[in-house]
Amino acid sequence: MQRRHILRTGAAATAATALGLGTSPTAASAAAPAAEQKRERTRELRVHTVLFDAVEEQDFAGPIEVLGILADADKRRIKQSFVTADGPRTVRTSSGMYIDVRDPWAPQDADVLLVPGGGYGKGSGVDDEIKRGVLPRALARAERPGLIMGGICTGVMVMSAAKITRGRPCTTHFAARDDLAKQGGKLTYGRVVDDGDLITCGGVTSGLDLALWLAERLYGPQAALRAEMILEYERRGTVWRAKS
Known part of the structure; x- marks a missing residue:
């Protein structure tokens, strides 16, 4: 962890120099929604990432890495938590790793709630969660003004089961795209689709692009570019954004 911190903080200075980036807001960041700008100035961003058995590691690892870079290298106030709809417990990921989730299910305390995927089809983690019904019901109850909900890969299908994507x-x-459309989602072709308080993305590595877009939306393009350089990752595809 110390090595990662050094890489992040050291690379941040290099990135700023290489890209000609300062710390002053750009015109793009100044144009961000006033509520989001105010949140940046006044308090930390609280991000809850939902886990469940057979969750896909890359779906959640990519976004938490991006957000961790923003916190460490870009000096943003971000608090990340793992949560499950069942409360604190141990989760077994799709490749058999175990993660101890210690924080309670408390979406009322989150600014961003991320839902990763876990395969698709019979016997997958997503299929099991949809059939069990606990997580979809919890997500449906979590919706409220001021909460950004992000669906990554087939995590969007769990949100669809909660009727969160219907008509949006x-x-x-x-x-899973055909099923998403059949269940009432307004299927939109972009690697990341931003409909305000609902942001969704395509499969697996698209979670990196969702998180980098969220970084740009909340903190401006400079923060996102620094994170890209530290990750040595270039964003792919397009971001579809609803007209404000």
């Missing part, structure tokens, strides 16, 4: 622009992993 959204996307998911290509294997």
Whole structure:
């Protein structure tokens, strides 16, 4: 962890120099919604990432890495938590790793709630969660003004089961797109689809692009570019954004 911190903080200075980036807001960041700008100035951003058994590691690892870079290298006030709809427990990921989730389910205390995927089809983690019903019901109850809900890969299908995507622009992993449309989602072709308080993305590595877009939306393009350089990752595809 110390090595990662050094890489992040050291690379931040290099990135700023290489890209000609300062710390003053740009015109793009100044144009961000006033409520989001105010949140940046006044308090930390609270991000809850939902886990469940057989969750796909890359779906949640990519976004938490981006947000961690923003916190460490870009000096943003961000608090990240793992949560499950069942409360604190141990989760077994799709590749068999175990994660101890210690924080309670408390979406009322979150600014951003991220839902990763976990395969698709019979026997997958997503399929099990949809059939069990606990997580979709919890997500449906979590909706409220001021909460940004993000669906990554087939995590969008869990949100669809909660009727969160019904009638709204959204996307998911290509294997589930037809089902998303059949269930009432307004299928939109972009790697990231931003409909205000609902942001969705395509499969697996698209979670990196969702998180980098969220960084740009909340903190401006400079923060996102610094994170890209530290990650040595270039954003792919397009971001579809609803007209404000």
